[in-house]
Amino acid sequence: MANTADLDALRAQISADIASAETLESLDAVRVGALGKKGSISAQLATLGKMTPEERKTAGPAINGLKNEIAGLIEEKAAELRDKALEEKLAREKVDVTLPLSPAPSAAGRVHPISQVLDEITAIFSDMGFAIAEGPDIETDYLNFTALNFPEGHPAREMHDTFFMKEDENGERKVLRTHTSPVQIRTMLSEEPPIRVVIPGRTYRHDSDQTHTPMFHQLEGLVIDKSSHIGQLRWVLEEFLKAFFEVENVTTRFRPSFFPFTEPSMEVDVQCDRSGKDVKIGEGEDWMEILGCGMVHPNVIRNCKLDPDVYQGFAWGMGIDRLAMLKYGMPDLRAFFDGDKRWLDHYGFKPFEMPTLFGGLTS
Numbered sequence: 001m002a003n004t005a006d007l008d009a010l011r012a013q014i015s016a017d018i019a020s021a022e023t024l025e026s027l028d029a030v031r032v033g034a035l036g037k038k039g040s041i042s043a044q045l046a047t048l049g050k051m052t053p054e055e056r057k058t059a060g061p062a063i064n065g066l067k068n069e070i071a072g073l074i075e076e077k078a079a080e081l082r083d084k085a086l087e088e089k090l091a092r093e094k095v096d097v098t099l100p101l102s103p104a105p106s107a108a109g110r111v112h113p114i115s116q117v118l119d120e121i122t123a124i125f126s127d128m129g130f131a132i133a134e135g136p137d138i139e140t141d142y143l144n145f146t147a148l149n150f151p152e153g154h155p156a157r158e159m160h161d162t163f164f165m166k167e168d169e170n171g172e173r174k175v176l177r178t179h180t181s182p183v184q185i186r187t188m189l190s191e192e193p194p195i196r197v198v199i200p201g202r203t204y205r206h207d208s209d210q211t212h213t214p215m216f217h218q219l220e221g222l223v224i225d226k227s228s229h230i231g232q233l234r235w236v237l238e239e240f241l242k243a244f245f246e247v248e249n250v251t252t253r254f255r256p257s258f259f260p261f262t263e264p265s266m267e268v269d270v271q272c273d274r275s276g277k278d279v280k281i282g283e284g285e286d287w288m289e290i291l292g293c294g295m296v297h298p299n300v301i302r303n304c305k306l307d308p309d310v311y312q313g314f315a316w317g318m319g320i321d322r323l324a325m326l327k328y329g330m331p332d333l334r335a336f337f338d339g340d341k342r343w344l345d346h347y348g349f350k351p352f353e354m355p356t357l358f359g360g361l362t363s
């Protein structure tokens with residue numbers, strides 16, 4: 001039978017084991033060793049049955065007391081170890097909120113000036129009630145030239161420095177479209193008048209210098225209705241130029257010109273100041289050519305299965321890259337397509353600043 005000294009020794013031993021347990025696992029091993037089925041305290045409890053009632057009277061409370069005391073110590077230690085584990089985990093996972101953030105990709109990325117100018121231009125024309133139309137970069141010779149009233153063998157075809165594709169099995173040679181004008185035909189063939197569209201897109205010509213690249217961008221405009229006239233054309237273009245260059249007034253000059261698909265054809269100059277480093281629109285005494293336009297040729301209307309005695313309209317075409325260079329003072333067109341990140345960081349636009357007429361085209 002255990003005497004008080006034995007129980008004290010047991011208490012001291014188990015308490016020391018509990019105190020020195022460093023993990024929940026080792027603490028559990030101590031618990032099993034003391035309170036488990038074959039544990040040292042359980043063994044003491046088992047002796048109670050063989051005792052006389054007299055002995056049990058003192059030994060019972062002593063052993064049960066020890067059991068409860070040890071269970072309490074283990075629980076306390078377990079709580080302490082759990083806290084410690086949590087502290088360690090938190091310390092491991094600590095985030096220094098004072099560290100500078102690495103910039104989000106959207107903050108570092110820049111929108112190319114071409115995309116920006118395209119968004120600006122389409123915002124302006126959408127506001128005037130124009131829809132957007134598009135067509136393929138690889139175009140048939142018929143739509144790029146013939147349907148637009150370029151006669152076979154006419155020198156105007158040569159003037160376009162066309163990139164021709166290889167002949168296909170039918171002997172047809174497609175072209176990389178030299179202008180966005182073929183989309184005029186596509187639109188008139190697929191839509192009922194009244195038509196009011198702008199057509200942005202890539203165009204291609206065999207040419208390269210400071211202001212020409214083999215691939216460039218145009219924006220075409222087309223209005224077809226029963227009573228469209230040149231006065232509307234002038235209004236639309238002047239409203240556009242004022243909104244795009246963000247100036248109160250522009251003065252334009254319409255000069256006679258030639259395009260096979262318009263009659264009469266005109267080139268439009270805008271009044272500007274060229275005395276400084278940058279060209280300034282809306283002031284000054286100089287003129288700069290900015291686009292080509294005219295009344296759609298009756299042959300073109302006829303080629304689109306419309307009656308030129310009923311329908312008439314106007315069209316224009318302008319270089320988007322050139323407008324971007326003018327507005328944002330970029331001197332060399334070739335740099336647009338170099339993919340140089342430093343250039344883009346300098347001339348590019350922040351991605352979430354979408355140009356709108358109400359919010360401002362440029363912020």
Ligand code: DAH
Nearest residue numbers: 179181292293294315316317
């Ligand atoms: N397609 C012409 C070019 O690339 C530009 C042009 C001129 C388009 C007059 C038009 C227009 O729609 O009416 O040179």
